[in-house]
Structures are given as structure tokens and as C-alpha cells.
Amino acid sequence: MTAEIISVGTELLLGNIVNTNAQYLSRELADLGISVLRQSTIGDNPARLEQWVTEAKTRADLLVFTGGLGPTADDLTKETVAACYGDTLHFDAQEWDKITAFFTRIHREATPNNRKQAMVPTKGHKIVNQYGTAPGAWFVDGDRQAILMPGVPREMKAMWEESVRPVLAQKQEQTLVSTTLRVFGGESWIETTVGSLLDHENPTAAIYCKPGECEIRITARAADRPTGEQMCRDFAKKFYEVLGPAIYDADVPGPAWTVVRLLREKGLTLAAAESCTGGLLAEQITQVPGASEVFGFGYVTYWEQAKAKMIGVNPDVIAQYNVVSAPVAAQMALGAKRTAGADIGVGITGIAGPGGGDAQRPVGTVFVALAMGDCVWTRHLTLVSNTRQDVRLRAVVCVLDMIRCAASGLEVPGTVWTPEQVDNPTLKPVHE
Amino acid sequence: MTAEIISVGTELLLGNIVNTNAQYLSRELADLGISVLRQSTIGDNPARLEQWVTEAKTRADLLVFTGGLGPTADDLTKETVAACYGDTLHFDAQEWDKITAFFTRIHREATPNNRKQAMVPTKGHKIVNQYGTAPGAWFVDGDRQAILMPGVPREMKAMWEESVRPVLAQKQEQTLVSTTLRVFGGESWIETTVGSLLDHENPTAAIYCKPGECEIRITARAADRPTGEQMCRDFAKKFYEVLGPAIYDADVPGPAWTVVRLLREKGLTLAAAESCTGGLLAEQITQVPGASEVFGFGYVTYWEQAKAKMIGVNPDVIAQYNVVSAPVAAQMALGAKRTAGADIGVGITGIAGPGGGDAQRPVGTVFVALAMGDCVWTRHLTLVSNTRQDVRLRAVVCVLDMIRCAASGLEVPGTVWTPEQVDNPTLKPVHE
Numbered sequence: 015m016t017a018e019i020i021s022v023g024t025e026l027l028l029g030n031i032v033n034t035n036a037q038y039l040s041r042e043l044a045d046l047g048i049s050v051l052r053q054s055t056i057g058d059n060p061a062r063l064e065q066w067v068t069e070a071k072t073r074a075d076l077l078v079f080t081g082g083l084g085p086t087a088d089d090l091t092k093e094t095v096a097a098c099y100g101d102t103l104h105f106d107a108q109e110w111d112k113i114t115a116f117f118t119r120i121h122r123e124a125t126p127n128n129r130k131q132a133m134v135p136t137k138g139h140k141i142v143n144q145y146g147t148a149p150g151a152w153f154v155d156g157d158r159q160a161i162l163m164p165g166v167p168r169e170m171k172a173m174w175e176e177s178v179r180p181v182l183a184q185k186q187e188q189t190l191v192s193t194t195l196r197v198f199g200g201e202s203w204i205e206t207t208v209g210s211l212l213d214h215e216n217p218t219a220a221i222y223c224k225p226g227e228c229e230i231r232i233t234a235r236a237a238d239r240p241t242g243e244q245m246c247r248d249f250a251k252k253f254y255e256v257l258g259p260a261i262y263d264a265d266v267p268g269p270a271w272t273v274v275r276l277l278r279e280k281g282l283t284l285a286a287a288e289s290c291t292g293g294l295l296a297e298q299i300t301q302v303p304g305a306s307e308v309f310g311f312g313y314v315t316y317w318e319q320a321k322a323k324m325i326g327v328n329p330d331v332i333a334q335y336n337v338v339s340a341p342v343a344a345q346m347a348l349g350a351k352r353t354a355g356a357d358i359g360v361g362i363t364g365i366a367g368p369g370g371g372d373a374q375r376p377v378g379t380v381f382v383a384l385a386m387g388d389c390v391w392t393r394h395l396t397l398v399s400n401t402r403q404d405v406r407l408r409a410v411v412c413v414l415d416m417i418r419c420a421a422s423g424l425e426v427p428g429t430v431w432t433p434e435q436v437d438n439p440t441l442k443p444v445h446e
Numbered sequence: 447m448t449a450e451i452i453s454v455g456t457e458l459l460l461g462n463i464v465n466t467n468a469q470y471l472s473r474e475l476a477d478l479g480i481s482v483l484r485q486s487t488i489g490d491n492p493a494r495l496e497q498w499v500t501e502a503k504t505r506a507d508l509l510v511f512t513g514g515l516g517p518t519a520d521d522l523t524k525e526t527v528a529a530c531y532g533d534t535l536h537f538d539a540q541e542w543d544k545i546t547a548f549f550t551r552i553h554r555e556a557t558p559n560n561r562k563q564a565m566v567p568t569k570g571h572k573i574v575n576q577y578g579t580a581p582g583a584w585f586v587d588g589d590r591q592a593i594l595m596p597g598v599p600r601e602m603k604a605m606w607e608e609s610v611r612p613v614l615a616q617k618q619e620q621t622l623v624s625t626t627l628r629v630f631g632g633e634s635w636i637e638t639t640v641g642s643l644l645d646h647e648n649p650t651a652a653i654y655c656k657p658g659e660c661e662i663r664i665t666a667r668a669a670d671r672p673t674g675e676q677m678c679r680d681f682a683k684k685f686y687e688v689l690g691p692a693i694y695d696a697d698v699p700g701p702a703w704t705v706v707r708l709l710r711e712k713g714l715t716l717a718a719a720e721s722c723t724g725g726l727l728a729e730q731i732t733q734v735p736g737a738s739e740v741f742g743f744g745y746v747t748y749w750e751q752a753k754a755k756m757i758g759v760n761p762d763v764i765a766q767y768n769v770v771s772a773p774v775a776a777q778m779a780l781g782a783k784r785t786a787g788a789d790i791g792v793g794i795t796g797i798a799g800p801g802g803g804d805a806q807r808p809v810g811t812v813f814v815a816l817a818m819g820d821c822v823w824t825r826h827l828t829l830v831s832n833t834r835q836d837v838r839l840r841a842v843v844c845v846l847d848m849i850r851c852a853a854s855g856l857e858v859p860g861t862v863w864t865p866e867q868v869d870n871p872t873l874k875p876v877h878e
Contacts, residue, residue, distance in 0.1 A: 024652060025652050025654050025663070026468075026469070026472070026485065027472055027482045027483075027484075027485065028472060028473065028476050028482075028624075028652065028663065028665065029468075029469045029470065029471070029472030029473025029474070029475075029476060029482075030469075030473070030626075030652060030654045030661060030663050031469065031654050032464060032465075032466050032469045033464075033465060033468065033469065033485075034464050036458075036461075036465065036487065037458070037461045037462075037463065037464045037465065038461065039461070040458070040459055040460060040461030041460065041461025041462070042461070043461075044459075044460050044461060050459045050460075050461075051459075051494075052459075052486060052487065052488055053458065053459065053465075053486065053487035054484060054485065054486050054487075055468065055484065055485035055486075056484055062483075084633070085633070085634055085637065117634075119830070120632075120830055122632065122634065122635060124634075125634050125637070125638045127634075127637065127638075128634065145830075145831075147634075166655065168831065168833060168836060192460075194462075200552075200554065201516070201517070202517055202549075202554065202556075202557050202559075202560065202579075203554060205517065205557070205559065206557040206559070220456060220457050220460065220462060221457075222457045222462045222463050223598065229462060231457070231460065231462050233460065286746075288725075288744075291729075291732075292728055292729055292731070292732025292733070292737070292744070293720075293725030293726070293727075293728030293729040293732065293744050293746065294725070294729045295725075296724050296725030296728075296729075296746040296748075297723075297724050297725040297726045297728075297729045299724070300723075300724025300725065300746070300748060301724070301834070301835060301838075303799075303800055303801065303834065305724070305748070306748055306749070309748055310748045310749030310751070310752050311746070311747070311748070311749070311752045311755075311756065312724070312725050312744075312745075312746025312747075312748065313744070313745070313746070313756075314718075314725065314728040314732070314743070314744025314745070314746065315743070315744075316728075316732060316737070316738055316741055316742045316743070316744065317738070317742030317743070319742070320742050320743045320786070323743075324743065324745075324756075354752070367735075368735055369735065398551070398552055398577070399577075399600065401600060402733070402735060403733060404600060406733075
């Protein structure tokens with residue numbers, strides 16, 4: 015089966031919002047073995063929409079729409095697509111009751127323009143919306159189908175998972191199974207290392223780069239899911255052989271998930287002291303359900319006096335070495351570990367920009383540290399970037415890698431200090 | 447002038463990545479008065495790409511491509527588009543030197559597959575890439591143009607701002623000016639309130655909803671920028687008249703920017719104590735350049751003992767009222783204010799989910815508090831949502847609104863307590 019994803023909304027063409035729905039649906043359709051030929055975004059203009067739908071209907075078996083079901087007057091997607099699939103709409107009292115009930119639940123009143131949301135297909139059928147006021151619509155014209163879902167991601171995702179994916183899964187016999195390896199490192203390095211593995215026919219492999227890390231997505235075509243999963247596992251082995259521990263996990267949303275899992279497995283607790291990242295590390299860790307088992311204390315020590323007061327960083331060390339320095343990062347990590355009574359403490363201090371850089375410490379200069387047992391590791395990062403948030407993200411990814419290494423018994427990258435040397439940095443680190 | 451944005455990459459069709467470039471370029475083109483007719487995403491398949499480019503070239507004056515310029519073997523965009531625009535590519539020694547120099551700078555070695563990135567247009571011209579190894583390409587065929595930029599957002603944005611936008615700006619005489627009002631509240635409420643203002647011809651207005659807030663984007667067509675800006679200002683006035691202080695700012699990336707600006711203007715400092723949001727508030731605040739002037743202390747008190755140890759929350763109050771309660775949020779806000787010696791302290795405690803909810807405190811139950819002067823305000827939020835991160839975001843937006851109100855002298859929503867009542871919650875709040 016082939017599909018096209020059509021996102022409707024002038025706000026998309028004007029660039030008011032990012033289209034995350036297209037990504038989500040592309041991945042979901044691929045997993046169902048439905049090839050996505052194209053993603054398109056078009057405006058609310060009904061004439062242009064009708065022309066586009068008529069064309070797309072001839073190209074693809076399935077058209078998946080998001081957006082254009084809201085209460086606003088310019089939302090005419092449902093009416094337009096209904097016509098293209100030889101269907102009409104009628105008022106659904108039950109949907110209208112749900113709409114009014116929903117508004118009562120969130121302590122608001124349904125507005126007259128919500129009423130058009132209660133219009134549903136006559137020949138096709140409506141799709142229930144658990145989290146919003148706009149029901150979806152499913153139109154069928156012979157072997158051609160169109161599915162309309164809301165543009166609000168959480169409403170669309172819930173509708174897809176509960177009412178659309180199960181139905182499509184039944185129709186599909188061939189399955190497409192994917193696994194995503196997550197790797198610390200840059201695209202060129204990984205590409206050179208894995209070489210010809212990327213030219214493989216089935217399973218296929220594709221690389222995508224994120225700040226500080228890359229994803230390798232392996233996708234296998236098979237008659238059934240178990241076979242596809244086995245093909246993915248076998249092919250993944252080849253990547254593990256060449257990339258080794260640079261692959262930090264598979265099929266996780268990000269390194270924070272891996273770190274929380276490892277800490278839980280090892281029964282280790284973590285405390286974080288953050289300056290330039292301003293809580294981003296703590297935020298990433300606590301995004302993971304179950305993080306409360308391993309993480310309890312986060313110190314956002316944005317000011318020098320906060321570093322001293324909250325985790326006992328020595329002001330003389332700041333004065334002597336600069337607040338953006340290895341000795342200060344080391345004291346932050348050790349201070350967080352001691353103050354929180356945690357097994358692992360980490361510290362991050364740096365210059366995220368846009369201002370604050372100089373010749374000696376340009377924007378992107380970040381010192382990170384990890385304290386565990388009788389060792390403290392520090393790293394001096396030079397993050398080539400042009401945005402403040404990117405520098406912060408890359409710094410956090412580096413620290414998450416250090417935590418992963420420490421928790422899983424791998425060698426932690428960086429310069430090794432003893433706690434004594436951290437407390438009195440005039441003593442030199444073990445390996446400079 | 448009309449344009450289409452074409453994103454190239456199988457990784458997009460497979461859903462490996464979100465296409466943020468399309469949003470960025472749509473907004474930029476709109477601001478130049480160039481109408482974006484369509485956004486399309488297609489795979490790396492050269493045959494399909496060539497067919498698509500040939501079609502699009504007849505529809506739009508300008509095709510803006512992102513992606514497909516990387517070092518990977520399946521990147522054939524440049525070659526394909528060159529052919530469609532009657533151009534060829536040749537090796538550029540200067541680009542090759544830059545590529546090798548770039549790799550030296552980031553302490554890596556250029557790989558053989560980077561060499562194809564040094565191929566540039568013969569009839570058209572290359573576009574310099576300051577932040578990556580892949581130069582862009584500008585093809586011209588009569589009155590039709592194609593611009594190719596890398597897929598990595600930071601590389602693409604830098605290239606656009608430095609080498610593409612200035613050239614296009616010259617060609618444009620009519621300008622499209624936009625302003626974005628940011629409003630706390632839900633779409634239906636705002637739509638009903640502003641009513642017919644949304645049907646206006648020029649300027650136009652469009653609403654988009656985000657967690658806890660909405661954007662109203664006003665767009666004016668005019669001969670020149672000053673006229674367009676005046677039209678936007680005049681039309682914006684009408685929205686201020688009906689929405690009043692619900693409009694928290696205009697043309698800012700988000701509420702954190704407004705809060706940091708207000709705190710700087712008023713010379714107020716802020717300290718944050720976060721439980722369920724795990725540092726998200728601190729992270730949002732410190733995303734804003736200059737935040738260090740107003741924010742120095744962030745307490746991520748994820749555990750009960752952290753609440754007690756870091757900011758002096760009374761364990762008996764937790765035991766008596768539950769850790770997710772107004773009295774605990776109030777003690778967190780007051781404790782953060784006192785411990786940090788800040789003018790304003792905020793506290794957040796709640797159940798972000800997916801687990802941890804019960805009949806009395808379902809997932810989405812969050813208590814937030816703000817302490818300033820002799821008052822502490824608490825709010826009980828019930829955040830209808832289906833994701834952990836969405837609950838966290840909405841809670842943070844509510845707190846940012848409270849800070850905005852407190853800093854700008856507006857009435858702070860919520861129940862008012864005296865510090866004495868917070869320290870000893872058996873005394874009732876002023877207005878329950």
C-alpha cells in the first residue's frame with residue numbers, strides 16, 4: 015500500500031508552526047509497511063485543496079490528512095475531502111453532546127463555531143477524538159481511502175493509536191520492522207566507520223545527526239514481525255562489531271533514557287550541578303518516567319554565590335582559575351555528590367553565548383565533570399555551534415555519556431582527579 | 447514571486463527526523479513577500495526527484511531546497527537539480543580547502559566522501575557554508591531559480607541569513623510584515639473573543655495554540671516595511687482592546703523572554719523550586735540571553751528530603767497535606783525566595799504522569815505558588831493532557847504567567863497567603 019501525508023493549514027505555509035505530525039505519521043506508516051511517497055503541506059484554500067486531493071488520490075491508495083478540523087471558519091478540509099471521495103456530511107448529535115461535555119469538563123462553554131465539528135461522514139465513518147472537540151473522518155471510495163485527523167499533535171496521536179493504526183494493521187500482510195541504534199559521535203566519522211553497511215538492500219540503514227549524537231535507523235521488510243525483528247537484530251550486530259561502545263543504546267528516545275535505566279539497574283543515585291545549562295540536564299533526566307528512583311537533587315547554580323552557597327564551591331578557586339574552568343567543574347560535581355549524598359555527582363560550567371566569550375574562552379567553551387567513588391573526571395569541551403541552546407544540548411549529551419560510562423563500568427573520558435586534588439587544585443590531576 | 451519549499455531526504459519520509467527547516471523558511475519567505483504555495487518532502491530517489499523538480503519548476507518562480515547535500519552516497523540532489531536547470535557541476539579547490547580546514551578545526555579528518563561536497567555550479571554559483579562542510583548551490587534558468595541549502599538546521603539558517611535572504615530581499619518590492627501577539631488562554635475562547643477580527647483581509651490574523659498559550663499572527667501586505675509595520679500596529683490595537691492583559695507580549699519566542707525582560711526592567715530577582723517540572727522552568731528562563739541578571743538560584747527538589755534540605759520545606763506539612771498540595775507548593779516558593787535571598791520565589795509540585803495519579807490527585811494535578819513581598823499565591827491546576835512533557839510545559843507556562851503578573855503589577859491569579867500562614871498552614875489563607 016502507498017500513502018501520502020497531507021498537512022493542511024495556512025499557519026504551516028506561513029511558518030507559524032513546526033509540522034511534527036508528518037514525522038510521527040511517516041514513522042508509523044513505515045512500521046505498517048505502507049510506503050510514504052510524499053509529504054505535502056498546503057493552505058486552507060478550498061479550491062487549491064480540492065485540486066491537490068484529486069491529484070493525490072490518483073497517486074496513492076491512502077491519503078492521511080492532519081489539520082483543518084478545528085472550530086475556525088477557514089477549516090474546510092472535511093467538506094472538501096468528502097466531496098472528492100463522493101461523500102457528504104451530516105450532524106451527529108452524539109458528537110455534539112461529547113463536545114459540550116468536553117467543554118464542561120475543562121470549565122469552558124462550547125462556542126457556536128464548535129458546532130460544525132459535529133458534522134460526520136455519511137458513507138464513511140467518524141473517528142472518535144478522546145482529547146479534543148474535533149472528531150476525525152474516514153472516507154472510502156472503492157480501493158481509495160482518506161483519513162482525516164486533527165492538527166493538534168496529542169489529539170492526532172491518540173486518535174491514530176486508538177482508532178486508525180489497528181484497522182490499517184489488519185489490512186497489511188507484509189510488515190516493515192525498524193530498530194534505531196543511538197551513537198555518540200559525528201555523521202562523517204560514523205559513515206566512514208560503518209562504510210558499505212549503509213548500501214545494504216534489506217534491511218536498509220540510514221544515519222541522522224543530532225546535537226552530539228547520531229541515529230542509525232535499520233529497517234527490514236519481512237512477511238511477519240518476528241522475522242523482521244530477527245533480520246534487524248542480525249544486521250544491528252554488524253554495526254555493534256564496528257562501532258562498539260559508541261552505540262549507547264537502541265530504540266530509546268534519547269541518552270537520558272539510557273542513563274536512567276543504567277542507574278536503576280546498578281542502584282546508583284545521581285545529583286547534578288548546572289551553570290550554563292541552567293537545569294537542562296535535570297530536565298532531560300526527569301523527562302524519563304521513573305527518574306525519581308535515581309535522581310533527587312538538582313542544583314542550578316547560575317551565579318557564583320549560588321555555586322558557593324548551594325554546593326560549597328570555593329570562591330578562591332573561582333577567583334584563581336575562572337568560573338569557567340576544570341577545577342570549578344570538578345568542585346561542582348564533587349559538591350553536588352557530597353551535598354546530595356548521591357553516588358554520582360556531575361558539574362557543568364561554560365559559555366553558551368551569544369555573549370560572554372573571549373579569545374581565551376570563546377562561546378562554546380564548556381567544562382564538565384563527573385564525581386564517583388574516589389575519582390573525579392573533567393573534560394574541556396569546545397562546542398562549534400551558532401546557537402545558545404545547541405551548545406547547552408551538546409554539553410548535556412557529553413555529560414550523559416560520561417554518566418553512562420561511569421554507571422556501566424566503561425572508561426570515563428577525561429582527566430582524572432582525586433577528591434583531594436579537587437578540594438585543593440594546586441595539586442595536579444593524576445593524568446593531565 | 448511564488449515559491450515552493452522542497453525538503454529532500456528518505457530520513458524525512460521514514461519519519462526519522464522532524465522537518466523544522468520548512469517552518470523556518472516559510473516564515474522567512476513570507477516576510478520577504480514571497481508566497482509559499484506548497485511545502486513538499488520527497489525521498490533521495492533521483493528519478494522521482496527529477497520528475498518532481500520539473501513539475502515544481504513550472505509552478506513556482508523559486509524552488510528552495512534543503513537536504514541532500516551531505517557527504518553520504520545517496521545525496522544526489524545537487525546533481526539532479528543542476529540538470530533540471532541546465533547547469534553542470536565542477537570541482538572547487540577553494541571549497542575543498544575549506545572542507546579539509548574545517549575538519550582540522552574540529553580535530554577530525556576529511557573523508558573521501560566529503561570530496562563530492564566540493565562540487566559547485568558552473569553557470570550558477572555556490573553558496574558559502576560557514577558552519578559545515580557542504581556548500582550550497584544557486585541555479586538560474588531564465589526567470590526560474592533554485593536554491594539548494596544543507597539539511598542541518600544551523601548550517602541552513604546561517605547560509606540563509608548571510609547569503610540568500612539579502613539577495614532575495616533586493617529583488618522584492620512589495621513586503622509582507624508580520625507581528626505575533628502571544629496570549630495566555632485557549633483557542634476557542636480567544637476565537638470567540640476576537641470574533642470577526644480573524645476574517646480581516648489585510649492585515650490578516652491567524653491563531654495557533656501551544657501548551658497553555660496561543661499565538662495570534664498578524665500579517666500585513668504593504669509597499670514598504672514602515673507602512674506594513676504601521677498597519678500591523680494599528681490592527682494589533684484592536685486585539686489588545688478585546689483581549690487586554692491576556693496578551694502577554696508580542697514578537698517574543700515565548701513567555702520566558704517576557705518574564706526575563708520584565709524582571710530586568712523592574713530590577714527583580716527570581717528563584718525557582720521545582721519538583722514535577724524537574725528543572726524545566728529554570729531551563730526555560732536560562733534559555734533567554736541575559737537571564738543571569740535576574741536568575742541565580744534554581745532548586746530541583748525532586749525528592750521530599752531535597753525539599754526539606756535545600757529550601758526548608760517542613761516534612762510535617764508534607765505528611766499532613768501530601769507532597770502534592772497547596773501548602774507544600776507555598777513552602778517551596780517561600781523557601782526558594784528566602785534561601786536564595788531573591789525578590790520572587792516560585793514553587794511547583796504535581797503529578798506529571800504517566801504513573802503516580804489516583805482518584806484524589808489524577809495525573810495532571812499540579813500546585814504552583816509564587817512568593818513576593820508579604821504575599822504568597824497558590825494555584826491548583828488540573829491539566830488535561832496525555833503526555834508527561836505536556837503537563838510539565840503547561841505547569842511552567844502557568845508559573846511564568848504568575849511571575850509576569852507579579853512583576854508587572856497585575857493581579858496575580860490564585861489564593862493569597864501570608865508568610866505566617868505558609869509557615870503554619872493550620873491558619874487559613876486570606877481568600878480561600
